[in-house]
Amino acid sequence: FVDSISEIWGPLLHGRTLLVLSRETTRDPQKLVKVLSENQVERLVLVPTLLRSILMYLSLTPNQRPLQSLKLWVCSGETLSKDLAGQFFDYFSASGHKLANFYGSTEVMGDVTYFVLENHAQIEAFPTIPIGSPLDNCAVYLLDEEMNPARESEPGQVWVAGANLAAGYVGGQGASSFCDNPHVKHPEFSRLYRTGDYGTLQKGVVLYAGRTDSQVKIRGHRVDLQEVDRAVAKTPGVDKCVVLCYGLDRGSPEILAFVTLQPDARLTAQHIEGSLQDALTSYMIPQVIEVENIPLLVNGKVDRQALLKMYENTNNNDDSEITLDIDYTGVEPEALETARVLFETVGEVLGRAARGALSVRAGFYELGGNSLNSIITITKLREKGYYI
Template sequence: DLILAEARTRAALSMATGPVCLLEDAVAAGRGLTCKSESMDDQQAAYVIYTSGSTGRPKGVVVEYRQVARLLTACAAEMDLTSADVWSCCHSAAFDFPVWEIWGALAHGARVVLLSAEITRDPAALRDELRERQVTVLSQTPSSFGGLVAADMMRSAPWKLRYIIFGGEALRLDMLRPWGEQHGLEQPALINMYGITETTVHVTAAHLTMQDLAAAGSWIGGPLRDLDLWVLDHELRPLAAGCGGELYVGGAGVARGYLNQPGRTAERFLPHPWRSGERLYRTGDKVVCRPDGTLEYLGRLDSQVQIRGHRVELGEIEAALRDLPAVQDAVVVANPVEGGSSVGAVVGYLASDAAPESSWREALAARLPHYMVPDAFVVLPRLPLTPNGKVDRRALPAPDRPEVAYEEPEGAMESRVAEIWSDVLSLERVGRSDDFFSLGGHSLRAAQIIARLREETGVELSTAVFFTAATVRGVALALEEGQTSTTDNLDRISALLDELDDEDD
């Protein structure tokens, strides 16, 4: 075996046991890369994607070529996809959505547009990019799409979209009403596709109608044509329609298992009770079967949560917190977004004699993806316990918001920024020195604020700049600098045009 890498990623392969070939060395030596011609076995591993583990140890899900191939065929039966389509890829390769976004496009001879994280995290920028690139097939997590809906309402214009596919977290159907009322549901069609990494991206399909958007709950529809779904109780007995139970998935999409973790594989990938030689994947999701045979998603049965579209075990964050200096124990609480099922803010509670340190956040950022770094820390002498000796999560205090003397916003820009913050964060007033995160802000709220600021000022403020500025005063200053930069650029262009006119004369 040979590992191909670039020089900038070589250090990450220090534990690699096989030979490593740097692409820069191969190019400098004038050597080409030759592939051996061998017959492809569809049971070979196509990729490994890591999902969060309850013990703090991530699980690598091994997915085979045959499972990916049938995903594309099964999904194609749900849509009228052609080579004229333009697909967007809005997600990191560490997430399994790109398996569908990239290979789904290429399998139909279509074009795929790879969008940067900077664009996908800015709803207004994403809206403009999708229109400019004339994207027709869009996959979104509901949280991300909520920002896109808000951006669309501010500057509505025709779309080329034919399909919008939802996945990655529970979809609250009523959040789509503004979109449906504005654009209808014929083009683009909206499809809710529940899925899991262990069962190869997508599992169900629900083609949404305006009547569906008026209902409560999260309808996920019925199975893709080569999968079978079972709603079972804790003794693996089938449940009748209307009874909530755990969802089990069988069929051609069930992955091989977890890489080098036979015990965990045996826990989740079970022998099929009624079909010899087949397996069922135990999802940990609670669903209810409707009278028509389709399913409604009710939530997780374990400690996994959805954070910005990523399925995360809180235990993995807790394990990272416990490794911080001077921390004896830790627990993590995920607070849901108002009215939703996804997480808006993650709070880390630490048993420690030390005061919170900025180095903690830096250490966590080096170890965890950005969406898993807690938004706030609460330091306690010890964690509260129940009579049974377990952490009493109900007794954990809410994060304190530092007392900051109110300062009246100065100038038109600060005043407008403060008004928008007050509106989005549902606060009576916001001062010029108030910190966004201390006020209860999080990434989803930041995206909404950035979109509104861009509409009103014309300045494209990146998420990174917003988080660094953090206060009304800092954000207002960044916006004013952005406007000055834009004006200077226009002045330089105007001067160049004048020089060209003089030369022509």
């Protein structure tokens, strides 16, 4: 994990104390906030998904106001949405807190650009949160297909130069991602790396403008949608599939797999998701949606917007009408009422995204939960008089 180098040695080389937390703690915002407060942590690096969870937890106790010493929050690994940045300054208004947006990748030794937000006004100054300006010893180029500089406000591919570039990939794969720099003015910037991202230059800073390929960031992990597509397509009984990412612009991306089934197949979406656990890591497993057919454009290509609109319309329906799959096996009679409230609340939060039956044997994350909707679940349970 390349970010660990700068995140561990950076503070230590500057004489600062480093606090390393367990994965269990980072998954529980209540524990995380408690540890950060007790240790008076001043700087924190996290993905936007975790920031959203922390802010949601803090909103449950608006009168306590912890984390006042944590002045610098650094977001990296995912798109930082304007909505989330706004929530940050709504909570930490007029208290000197800063929210930094960093951008980079493994091939360039972590982060290469940054943009620091200090108030609401900066959020409204741009259409999206900028990824900013190059760090020291780095150079960023926005180039067109002929390797010429893109015009201001027009998208160009993001290329990076500097001493931080990797020598290449093991086995010589992906050699086309590295090349000589035709715009070199210093030997240290003689090589370029193509990030696979688009960017635009506005008001002197770079704004992220999407990917040139099928890769997306899910909870800080780089995911190739084509790899997910191949895994879904190999599932026995699946006829056709289209894998898309929904909600990337809002900072809460979800992987969706729209599938049609073979005529004799006896499959459900949950069965397909279950079978994918052997082929994909947990954060890559999509929400599978069975459809009668894959919509096409007049040119024969898949109508991706129609599929996303279909999901959006379905997902915005009243989830209270869904029949929940609940299994009370193993629940003691005296705990039955508590189990009923817990299972129904989890089902209400997960809605159509729930993967499998709700039972004492099912893990929250296995059912499709994440750190964000865990906070929503805890909030709803507290409203019903149950505390976790």
